[in-house]
Amino acid sequence: MAATLAEKVWEAHVVRRAAGEPDLLYVDLHLVHEVTSPQAFDGLRLAGRPVRRPDLTIATEDHNVPTLDIERPIADPVSRTQVETLRRNCAEFGVPIHPLGDAEQGIVHVVGPQLGLTQPGMTVVCGDSHTSTHGAFGALAFGIGTSEVEHVLATQTLPLDRFRTMAVTVDGELAPGVTAKDVILAVIAEIGTGGGQGYVIEYRGSAIEALSMEARMTICNMSIEAGARAGMVAPDDTTFAYLEGRPRAPKGEDWDAAVRAWRELRTDDDATFDREVVLDAADITPYVTWGTNPAQGLPLSASVPDPASFDDQSARQAAERALEYMGLRPGTPLRDIAVDTVFLGSCTNGRIEDLRAAAEVIRGRSVADGVRMLVVPGSVRVRLAAEAEGLDVVFKEAGAEWRHAGCSMCLGMNPDQLAPGERSASTSNRNFEGRQGKGGRTHLVSPLVAAATAVVGRLASPDDLERHAGKA
Amino acid sequence: MEPVTTITGRAVALRRSNVDTDQIIPAVYLKRVTRSGFEDGLFAAWRSDPDFVLNRPESAGATVLVAGADFGTGSSREHAVWALRDHGFRVVISSRFADIFRGNAGKGGLVTARVEQPDVERLWSAVEADPSTEVTVDLASRTVRWGESTVSFDIDDYTRWRLMEGLDDVDLTLRHADSVAAYEDRRPRWMPTTV
Ligand code: SF4
Numbered sequence: 001m002a003a004t005l006a007e008k009v010w011e012a013h014v015v016r017r018a019a020g021e022p023d024l025l026y027v028d029l030h031l032v033h034e035v036t037s038p039q040a041f042d043g044l045r046l047a048g049r050p051v052r053r054p055d056l057t058i059a060t061e062d063h064n065v066p067t068l069d070i071e072r073p074i075a076d077p078v079s080r081t082q083v084e085t086l087r088r089n090c091a092e093f094g095v096p097i098h099p100l101g102d103a104e105q106g107i108v109h110v111v112g113p114q115l116g117l118t119q120p121g122m123t124v125v126c127g128d129s130h131t132s133t134h135g136a137f138g139a140l141a142f143g144i145g146t147s148e149v150e151h152v153l154a155t156q157t158l159p160l161d162r163f164r165t166m167a168v169t170v171d172g173e174l175a176p177g178v179t180a181k182d183v184i185l186a187v188i189a190e191i192g193t194g195g196g197q198g199y200v201i202e203y204r205g206s207a208i209e210a211l212s213m214e215a216r217m218t219i220c221n222m223s224i225e226a227g228a229r230a231g232m233v234a235p236d237d238t239t240f241a242y243l244e245g246r247p248r249a250p251k252g253e254d255w256d257a258a259v260r261a262w263r264e265l266r267t268d269d270d271a272t273f274d275r276e277v278v279l280d281a282a283d284i285t286p287y288v289t290w291g292t293n294p295a296q297g298l299p300l301s302a303s304v305p306d307p308a309s310f311d312d313q314s315a316r317q318a319a320e321r322a323l324e325y326m327g328l329r330p331g332t333p334l335r336d337i338a339v340d341t342v343f344l345g346s347c348t349n350g351r352i353e354d355l356r357a358a359a360e361v362i363r364g365r366s367v368a369d370g371v372r373m374l375v376v377p378g379s380v381r382v383r384l385a386a387e388a389e390g391l392d393v394v395f396k397e398a399g400a401e402w403r404h405a406g407c408s409m410c411l412g413m414n415p416d417q418l419a420p421g422e423r424s425a426s427t428s429n430r431n432f433e434g435r436q437g438k439g440g441r442t443h444l445v446s447p448l449v450a451a452a453t454a455v456v457g458r459l460a461s462p463d464d465l466e467r468h469a470g471k472a
Numbered sequence: 473m474e475p476v477t478t479i480t481g482r483a484v485a486l487r488r489s490n491v492d493t494d495q496i497i498p499a500v501y502l503k504r505v506t507r508s509g510f511e512d513g514l515f516a517a518w519r520s521d522p523d524f525v526l527n528r529p530e531s532a533g534a535t536v537l538v539a540g541a542d543f544g545t546g547s548s549r550e551h552a553v554w555a556l557r558d559h560g561f562r563v564v565i566s567s568r569f570a571d572i573f574r575g576n577a578g579k580g581g582l583v584t585a586r587v588e589q590p591d592v593e594r595l596w597s598a599v600e601a602d603p604s605t606e607v608t609v610d611l612a613s614r615t616v617r618w619g620e621s622t623v624s625f626d627i628d629d630y631t632r633w634r635l636m637e638g639l640d641d642v643d644l645t646l647r648h649a650d651s652v653a654a655y656e657d658r659r660p661r662w663m664p665t666t667v
Contacts, residue, residue, distance in 0.1 A: 016648050028663060052652075057666060085505040122663070
């Protein structure tokens with residue numbers, strides 16, 4: 001029977017199927033971090049159970065870790081406890097870990113792919129909603145709760161109810177300066193934060209096929225912001241080229257066998273999706289959010305909307321609340337919004353390609369007076385690669401801060417936070433109230449917009465820099 | 473998990489509807505690294521009010537929480553279930569539960585008994601009139617009993633069976649350990665490992 005990519009991967013992982021029960025699916029890779037794992041390990045300990053497959057499990061420290069003075073003990077006692085607990089649990093249960101200071105440390109969703117652990121057709125889970133990132137490789141990857149983390153540790157399986165499937169097709173060519181981040185923000189604005197609920201989204205179409213792996217990861221990463229459980233892109237030569245030679249990728253004959261299997265992983269021509277959404281790449285321009293959920297976004301060329309313009313009452317009320325929290329007035333051009341902080345990083349946009357793109361914009365320019373720019377590589381490897389290319393120097397010469405790897409200001413669990421009322425342009429994925437610090441105001445942007453905004457001091461795209469230079 | 477068949481104990485009447493998981497346990501209490509000890513966060517915002525029902529001496533030791541409609545809405549945090557359990561509650565009675573909360577409760581060994589709203593009201597009145605009222609929740613007969621009253625409650629068959637057998641999700645899966653091992657034998661050799 002004709003099947004979608006998601007259905008094929010699902011079927012290949014069914015360990016047990018019984019009428020009236022969820023399917024029991026095998027988990028190929030389980031990523032673990034310090035925030036959602038402690039109770040899961042404690043649960044194992046209370047029940048006297050081992051980790052079934054430590055060799056399919058890997059831990060990193062990311063959510064809490066400082067991005068300055070990483071050789072010193074973590075100052076915040078809660079953060080320190082979580083990190084130390086993870087280390088103890090990994091030692092006790094035999095789970096490999098990349099702790100702070102290790103060359104493979106970093107945000108869990110950056111580390112998996114860069115090690116070559118995330119491969120097409122796999123099932124990947126992690127106690128973190130942005131596990132959807134790994135779907136960029138044609139893996140079925142989704143976030144799970146702490147009890148499920150315990151279940152996977154104990155059994156390497158998960159009982160799951162079926163997802164529905166959605167196709168998001170983006171055809172055509174993206175204009176220069178338009179990035180994967182703009183695509184996904186446009187998708188979310190189109191289908192809403194709940195529009196993907198219960199679905200696995202497959203992103204397809206010529207605009208998606210033309211994207212690099214980094215860009216595909218950015219898109220799949222934010223599937224969750226559209227409410228979807230997971231996002232996927234069918235693997236192709238771009239995928240294989242990214243994987244070949246990575247530390248955990250298959251080698252030699254195994255590589256050939258793997259690629260043969262991976263080429264089968266695509267949605268059959270006559271397969272149907274439960275829902276289809278189509279966007280024209282040519283319509284997408286740099287996108288920014290103005291509100292407090294990721295669907296409250298508009299092209300940078302637009303103005304802050306008037307809540308009265310929303311027909312739907314709950315959307316209107318949400319907009320009113322958002323504008324009040326964000327301290328914005330209807331009709332203000334988005335380009336007039338001044339920021340205090342620019343954050344370049346996160347599992348959405350903290351990979352080498354993102355840093356390169358931002359550095360290109362900022363090279364030879366400076367961060368505007370009164371603006372603080374934080375550049376936080378997604379992993380130690382990304383940081384080292386950037387340093388090898390001299391990107392750190394570009395950022396530092398422009399007046400930006402060059403930090404160590406971690407989640408950082410994406411969620412402000414470490415000291416990297418916005419002060420109350422402070423406004424940021426952030427390449428991360430959530431603009432919820434207080435996400436980057438209590439009272440902080442977040443505008444989600446692409447790395448290009450982040451860099452241009454840092455230079456201008458107001459929300460801006462690289463195109464604005466010429467004009468800005470003209471004025472200066 | 474311990475099997476549960478009947479729970480008998482005193483009850484607390486929480487006359488509020490739409491109690492969301494942020495109210496059950498605010499985010500600041502989620503930082504613990506163990507599976508127990510979450511009772512200090514239970515209804516933390518309300519506990520600062522000395523008149524809050526849980527603060528009254530007669531509520532000490534109660535095992536049954538009788539709450540208004542739409543209990544457990546909001547974030548999916550399992551800590552909400554743990555906080556209720558750690559405080560000593562073994563069953564929550566309400567006329568409507570949020571789905572995710574109800575799922576989490578079943579997994580955590582906390583019984584969620586759905587009864588009609590008029591029965592909730594009668595139970596509230598009975599408990600408030602005499603806080604020493606013993607309430608019995610019987611999974612076998614799916615009934616809630618107090619004084620002279622008996623009302624039936626809803627719980628899905630699967631959750632009820634699991635609670636009565638004392639099986640957690642991991643136990644259930646481990647019953648199929650052979651299927652898991654057979655699957656592992658079929659996995660391609662080239663699939664990656666982390667060691
Ligand atoms: S970078 Fe942000 S979204 Fe990604 S894993 Fe860390 S906290 Fe979560």
